[in-house]
Amino acid sequence: MRTRMTYIPVEVADQFSEFIIKRDEQVLDAVKARARDFSTISILKLLYQLRCEPITFSDLYVKSNIRMKRSFLNYLRLCMAYNFIQKEPIGSNMVYSITDKGRTMLSLFTQKVTSLAII
Numbered sequence: 001m002r003t004r005m006t007y008i009p010v011e012v013a014d015q016f017s018e019f020i021i022k023r024d025e026q027v028l029d030a031v032k033a034r035a036r037d038f039s040t041i042s043i044l045k046l047l048y049q050l051r052c053e054p055i056t057f058s059d060l061y062v063k064s065n066i067r068m069k070r071s072f073l074n075y076l077r078l079c080m081a082y083n084f085i086q087k088e089p090i091g092s093n094m095v096y097s098i099t100d101k102g103r104t105m106l107s108l109f110t111q112k113v114t115s116l117a118i119i
Contacts, residue, residue: 006035007065012048015110030065040109042066042075047084047098047106054097 007030013020024032035041042064049055049063066072076096079085084102087094098106 006033006038006041007031007067008033008035008041008045009048009063009065012045015048039075042071043079043084044106044109046075046079047102050085050096050098050102051106054095056093056095060096 007027008020009030010026013023013031013033020031020033020035022034024034026032045064045066046060049060055063060076061069061072064072066075076085079102080087082101083099084105085096086099087096089095
């Protein structure tokens, strides 16, 4: 598995620190970091932004910090194909929201086991 440099929102970087190999400089509200399992962290960046409220395409693109629009579209399509995200037109905008399946996916990575008891 190759590691890649990416920008991760500070809040996401703190929540999913096990994906980060090395943190570099902080640029505004994002951390430049070398991350492992790049695809998973990109999906989590999208889901994490939608966890509280539905947001428009433009806001999701900016807040996710997936810099390349083509990559952003690919991860967005992947999340929609697996029913993690749904979209609906509201006026002239498309609004994206997280589904129950997406919340389950996000919760799998946010629940950290602090200790295991073996009997």
